[in-house]
Amino acid sequence: MAIQVRDLTFSYGGGVKAVDGISFDVAPGEILGVLGPNGAGKSTTIKMLTGMLDPGAGSITVLGLPMPERKEEIQARIGVCFEEKNLYPQMTGRENLAFFARLYGIRHFEPDPLLERVGLFDRRNDRVADYSKGMRQRLMVARALVNGPEVLFLDEPTDGLDPVSARSVRAIIEAEAERGVAVVLTTHDMYEADQLSNRVAFIDEGRILTIDTPEHLKLTHGRRSVKVKLLRDGNEVTETVPLDGDGATERLERLLESGTILTIHTEEATLEDIFVELAGRRLE
Amino acid sequence: MSGRARIVAAIVAKDLRALTRDRFYLIITVLGLVAYVAIFWVLPSTVDETIEIGVHQTGLDRFIDQLGDGQGLTVTSFGSADALRAAVERGDEVTVGVSFPPEFLDRVRAGEPTTVTVYLGGEVPDAVRAVVAGSVRELAFLAAGELPPVTLPAERVVVLGEDRVGNQISVRERARPLFAFFVLVVETMALAALVASEIQARTASAVLVTPAKVSDLLVAKGILGTLLAFGESLVLMAAIAGLSSYPGTVLLLLALGAILVTGFGLLAGSSGADFVGIVFWTMAFMIPLAVPAIGVLFPGSATGWVKALPSWGLVDGLLRVSAYGEGIGSLGTQLVALAVWCVVAFVAGWIVLKRRVVRL
Numbered sequence: 001m002a003i004q005v006r007d008l009t010f011s012y013g014g015g016v017k018a019v020d021g022i023s024f025d026v027a028p029g030e031i032l033g034v035l036g037p038n039g040a041g042k043s044t045t046i047k048m049l050t051g052m053l054d055p056g057a058g059s060i061t062v063l064g065l066p067m068p069e070r071k072e073e074i075q076a077r078i079g080v081c082f083e084e085k086n087l088y089p090q091m092t093g094r095e096n097l098a099f100f101a102r103l104y105g106i107r108h109f110e111p112d113p114l115l116e117r118v119g120l121f122d123r124r125n126d127r128v129a130d131y132s133k134g135m136r137q138r139l140m141v142a143r144a145l146v147n148g149p150e151v152l153f154l155d156e157p158t159d160g161l162d163p164v165s166a167r168s169v170r171a172i173i174e175a176e177a178e179r180g181v182a183v184v185l186t187t188h189d190m191y192e193a194d195q196l197s198n199r200v201a202f203i204d205e206g207r208i209l210t211i212d213t214p215e216h217l218k219l220t221h222g223r224r225s226v227k228v229k230l231l232r233d234g235n236e237v238t239e240t241v242p243l244d245g246d247g248a249t250e251r252l253e254r255l256l257e258s259g260t261i262l263t264i265h266t267e268e269a270t271l272e273d274i275f276v277e278l279a280g281r282r283l284e
Numbered sequence: 285m286s287g288r289a290r291i292v293a294a295i296v297a298k299d300l301r302a303l304t305r306d307r308f309y310l311i312i313t314v315l316g317l318v319a320y321v322a323i324f325w326v327l328p329s330t331v332d333e334t335i336e337i338g339v340h341q342t343g344l345d346r347f348i349d350q351l352g353d354g355q356g357l358t359v360t361s362f363g364s365a366d367a368l369r370a371a372v373e374r375g376d377e378v379t380v381g382v383s384f385p386p387e388f389l390d391r392v393r394a395g396e397p398t399t400v401t402v403y404l405g406g407e408v409p410d411a412v413r414a415v416v417a418g419s420v421r422e423l424a425f426l427a428a429g430e431l432p433p434v435t436l437p438a439e440r441v442v443v444l445g446e447d448r449v450g451n452q453i454s455v456r457e458r459a460r461p462l463f464a465f466f467v468l469v470v471e472t473m474a475l476a477a478l479v480a481s482e483i484q485a486r487t488a489s490a491v492l493v494t495p496a497k498v499s500d501l502l503v504a505k506g507i508l509g510t511l512l513a514f515g516e517s518l519v520l521m522a523a524i525a526g527l528s529s530y531p532g533t534v535l536l537l538l539a540l541g542a543i544l545v546t547g548f549g550l551l552a553g554s555s556g557a558d559f560v561g562i563v564f565w566t567m568a569f570m571i572p573l574a575v576p577a578i579g580v581l582f583p584g585s586a587t588g589w590v591k592a593l594p595s596w597g598l599v600d601g602l603l604r605v606s607a608y609g610e611g612i613g614s615l616g617t618q619l620v621a622l623a624v625w626c627v628v629a630f631v632a633g634w635i636v637l638k639r640r641v642v643r644l
Contacts, residue, residue: 080490
């Protein structure tokens with residue numbers, strides 16, 4: 001396993017547990033989506049996994065090394081993309097990447113291929129202060145890849161990106177996973193989590209509510225249905241037929257025979273729906 | 285180069301690049317240096333601290349000549365008390381007048397009380413009034429051959445303005461440690477702004493998920509701040525002839541001063557929540573620190589508590605070395621006080637910054 005977390009617990013001042021005994025694994029090449037509302041404990045978990053916070057209790061193993069005991073060795077082999085655009089605005093894109101390469105001890109680092117990969121090659125010598133929000137986000141992703149990490153922690157990696165840029169960043173994440181990199185992806189974007197993640201973990205109030213593949217979660221917790229729009233007695237009518245339970249086929253047949261079909265769509269539960277069902281509240 | 289040294293060097297280089305691209309910092313630094321050097325060289329370089337006293341007296345010529353000899357006093361005799369008073373009022377010839385009664389000598393010798401009238405111009409400072417009072421007593425002593433039964437004034441407590449009669453220094457000489465201090469303060473603000481931006485923009489978090497440690501970040505800030513403050517104050521001192529006397533001692537004082545202000549820079553930078561907060565904390569630290577420097581310009585205005593301020597050792601040390609030509613042997617108190625404050629400021633700055641960084 002690239003990451004092994006067991007009974008991880010952390011409390012800030014006041015005794016309230018921000019993370020309450022969570023356990024999970026991430027395999028090499030796997031993308032784990034971590035979903036949860038603000039304050040659920042996602043950021044605290046990521047901070048402990050990346051060595052920014054020491055665990056209150058429990059254990060973390062990254063790439064076979066215990067965190068925080070072997071923090072430096074682990075940090076040399078991981079990449080982190082923060083939600084905040086914490087770049088150095090007075091420095092150019094090239095200089096930002098080169099600085100972090102020096103921190104990793106990389107000799108003769110060449111930032112241009114990485115900048116090319118995130119679509120910033122043409123602006124590589126511009127100061128980050130002159131970058132748009134989307135460009136900064138792409139540079140953040142590039143920075144997380146400077147050391148060729150074996151584990152990637154990505155916090156809202158497509159935040160603020162236009163659809164085309166978001167798609168290119170998702171392609172990079174998938175390419176890294178195919179290379180064998182374990183990815184922990186924190187996002188509010190249900191579509192992104194659904195598309196990218198091999199598994200998703202729902203976190204709320206410091207605990208993991210469930211962790212599974214998106215498909216299995218939908219099968220287990222979702223309700224399948226068919227949405228039919230038809231013309232009946234000269235009027236457009238839209239009806240939804242649940243596919244779960246007894247008599248679904250008969251109900252659908254009766255509906256289809258009751259008029260002229262205009263459109264027909266199958267529907268399945270979204271991750272958002274499943275989170276609401278499990279947590280009793282929405283993600284935002 | 286070891287791993288730690290490489291990381292520290294990378295952070296120092298990055299910060300130096302950021303500073304050199306900060307136009308505000310560059311303008312303030314260059315303008316400040318030019319202004320301090322220019323002002324220094326136009327300040328008066330000579331001293332005229334002779335007190336001009338007018339005297340109306342009877343039979344005291346011999347004693348008055350002794351009084352004015354080498355004591356920083358120029359004595360002018362007047363034929364009458366009225367002429368003396370008029371001269372003091374005009375203020376062009378003398379600003380202080382002393383009128384002795386005809387029986388002064390006899391009464392003093394007999395140990396009887398007598399009254400001497402002293403005319404003072406409105407602008408005459410308290411220090412000169414004390415000098416005049418002392419001169420009258422000394423005159424009585426000379427005339428009587430023994431100390432008269434007069435209670436002497438309590439000893440005046442002056443921190444930087446110790447008795448330098450016959451060894452006064454010019455305003456230019458006094459301004460030297462003040463300007464050196466101002467240069468260090470500018471560097472303090474620059475470092476504080478650098479530290480604060482690292483915290484507020486959370487770039488420190490990005491650094492600390494790499495193999496870099498909190499201590500690497502702190503060492504790098506400390507090195508850069510100290511080198512900048514030391515380098516700039518050294519340039520200033522060279523430009524205002526502050527290295528001509530005991531340059532090694534001056535360098536030592538500047539190095540300690542640079543460490544001191546770097547400590548306060550770390551404190552200010554990690555205390556402020558935003559730009560206004562940084563300015564507030566920088567001022568909160570720097571105003572008390574400026575007191576000894578300003579006190580040098582106005583000797584006698586400060587009192588003993590000034591010696592307890594962190595910058596006293598630096599300012600007084602620089603003054604003694606560069607203006608009075610004193611060597612390291614006579615600066616024990618100043619150096620020890622400065623070194624102690626360096627440790628205090630740096631440790632405090634280190635602790636506060638570390639707390640801020642790990643809480644990001």
